[in-house]
Amino acid sequence: MKFKYKYIDAHCHIEDKGFNKNRGEVVETAKNNNVEMITSGANFGGCIRALKFKKEYNIYLTLGFHPGNVNAEDKIIDKVYNLIKQHEKEILGVGEVGLDANVHNIGRQKEIFNKFINLAEELNKPIIIHGRGLERECYNLVNNRVISMFHCYSGDIELAKELIDNNHYISISTLICFSTHHQELVKHLDLENIVVETDSPYLSPIKGEKNQPVNVIKVVEKIYDIKKGDGTYSYDEIVNIIYHNTKKLFNI
Numbered sequence: 001m002k003f004k005y006k007y008i009d010a011h012c013h014i015e016d017k018g019f020n021k022n023r024g025e026v027v028e029t030a031k032n033n034n035v036e037m038i039t040s041g042a043n044f045g046g047c048i049r050a051l052k053f054k055k056e057y058n059i060y061l062t063l064g065f066h067p068g069n070v071n072a073e074d075k076i077i078d079k080v081y082n083l084i085k086q087h088e089k090e091i092l093g094v095g096e097v098g099l100d101a102n103v104h105n106i107g108r109q110k111e112i113f114n115k116f117i118n119l120a121e122e123l124n125k126p127i128i129i130h131g132r133g134l135e136r137e138c139y140n141l142v143n144n145r146v147i148s149m150f151h152c153y154s155g156d157i158e159l160a161k162e163l164i165d166n167n168h169y170i171s172i173s174t175l176i177c178f179s180t181h182h183q184e185l186v187k188h189l190d191l192e193n194i195v196v197e198t199d200s201p202y203l204s205p206i207k208g209e210k211n212q213p214v215n216v217i218k219v220v221e222k223i224y225d226i227k228k229g230d231g232t233y234s235y236d237e238i239v240n241i242i243y244h245n246t247k248k249l250f251n252i
């Protein structure tokens with residue numbers, strides 16, 4: 001029974017140095033629980049490591065440049081850009097890239113983001129957006145150009161509905177385990193274009209522990225908890241819909 005269900009962690013960082021001590025174990029635990037994972041390079045070094053671990057562990061990959069790297073020189077950004085082009089066939093999408101309200105210099109953030117939107121458009125791949133506090137701005141930049149997945153979506157319900165109506169995807173993270181904002185979001189959305197993620201090793205649902213991809217099951221269970229009251233979905237249906245949403249988004 002335990003292995004009937006299939007899950008995909010749509011966004012995590014297996015390459016993160018936080019996993020240097022137990023990376024193999026973390027991946028094995030996920031695989032033993034039927035959790036597939038998409039690791040997401042977020043800076044040049046992270047992208048190089050992510051490429052390596054993609055091969056070593058046979059996991060899915062996206063490559064990008066986190067908006068927190070706004071101070072990087074053009075030549076570093078170009079290196080990431082070229083790396084993505086060079087490994088086009090090995091990646092499911094471009095990201096994480098985007099805008100962050102807590103990071104200074106929004107003009108430069110937009111310049112970098114646009115460069116990667118153009119690349120995603122050219123490669124005809126979805127884009128994985130980090131849009132903390134600037135979800136609407138991110139949406140305006142990508143809509144009608146590329147399909148996007150809003151990683152750890154934390155915007156409002158109105159925009160969430162608009163995104164989904166325009167074929168974009170919303171990723172619900174482990175934050176839902178304790179955040180009423182994220183619980184409310186799920187309550188007011190159906191499961192169309194919803195995917196789930198952990199953002200491991202970040203956003204742990206367990207105090208004092210690093211997050212890991214197997215915890216994506218907790219996200220699905222929480223969604224079931226929220227939805228079961230209205231009787232629309234069984235647990236099996238929720239698992240299946242979310243799994244297939246992710247496969248459809250990334251064409252896998």
Ligand SMILES: [Zn+2]
Nearest residue numbers: 011040096199
């Ligand atoms: Zn991330």
